Amino acid sequence: MRRSIPAALVVGVGLLLLLDFLVVNPTLGAISGAIVELVVILFAAAAVLGAILLAVRHAGALALPGGDRIGSALVLVGMAIVLVPGLMATDGAAAPSVRWVVGALVVPIGASLLALVAVFLIPAARRGMRLRPRDTAVILVAACVVVVLLLPLGGDVGAALGDGATWVLDVPLRAVFAGLLIGVSLAAAVAATRFLFGLAGTDD
């Protein structure tokens, strides 16, 4: 009984949402809309709770002798820099100070971190060669071929390379991606069906 009520709820809600996905009906749409709104509110509450827990955890870490006090202080200061001006301004997240923090700090820091991908690609290739020499060699050879094809050259050679690049993108690459995407999409569809019908149990 303890397990059957949640399972029945999952199946009922799952069926309702699936039916609303397939069929246009005002009554069904209103019920499904209400359920989805409830879920959105729950997620929003969870997000707020997550932020509060993050602040509490790092405030607690400040008091611990062995903790990462500098890191925790930076997290709390960062939260305050965004939160305080956002709450004080009438336009909330659209306040100029909040937009400045995002545009001048968050975005450049994120971009610089992602720029490290180019650097970390070299140790990753070395690690790959150590772990799986053959597979990694294929990846690296393919990457080298694409780099050569995309070289910014002019004249007949450049045009031939450009045509080659277009063919690689349109034929082998698109075929591989389409194959992988079909597999992933079907796996996701089956997984979604299992969740909708409460078929995903535990080992117990």
Place this chain on the structure above:
Amino acid sequence: MPSAGELVTRLLAWVGELINASSLRVGLGPTVATLVVLLTLLSLVARPSSRWVTRDAGKLTGLGRSMALAAEAGATATLSVGTAGVARAASAAERMQSLVVLPLVEHVARTAARAGVPLHITTNDPVVAGMAEALVTDAHAATGTSERRQRSDVEFLGEGRVPAAGLSLGADARRVAGFALGGLGDESLLLAHGMAAGATGARVGSGDVAQAPSILLEGTGTLVGADLYAAPAEVRSTGHARPAVVATNRLIGAVIVILVLAAAWAVAGGSPADLLSVR
């Protein structure tokens, strides 16, 4: 007082009105396709008679050894539940990956609990954090190691994908097993590199096809594409995850047959696109 017959009549009339006021949202073809997925799965659940041959997906069978090494070295295990999350602004496919990897998180948590290795789980989604917290508690309860529960923790890193990658790069190197499983984005290489640093075995997996090269380069054990969805069926002792994999394989087989037939039809001069415009 209305009779029972009148009640049934009104009920039928109401159902009739509901059906009358309804129409198919996505047309006949896609509706049938959706229902075929459903029926394929349900037929397998009702009759799971096919034989199952296990395989070592993502080298997860070596998890016990990795944890034993970690226990011997007094090190920790770190697991990142991807960067897509459930409550975050991510696509439905990415959110699905966060849910699909939960059985793998459960498996890692149990193996770590049995070996007495502290498990540090990181996520950028508060809902996933709550789920992972419950899984770790359950793992310790199931293995009779509740006294070690406090040594493992789940950390919510805050919003965004970049912090997860940055923090994994700068994380404590006293780690023997590292995992990055779930929806990953452009930061996948950095996250996987951080998880692999210092670890004897890094298991990396994602259903994001574009991240396959990063996964293949950094992971000792890899789960690429649909492998991520199939892996729970390989590691769980019970068989209820297996019908999903069999259903997926059958659907992939059906898609291949359709592609071949459509290609043959196109070669013969027909137009397979006409099939999609069925009303």
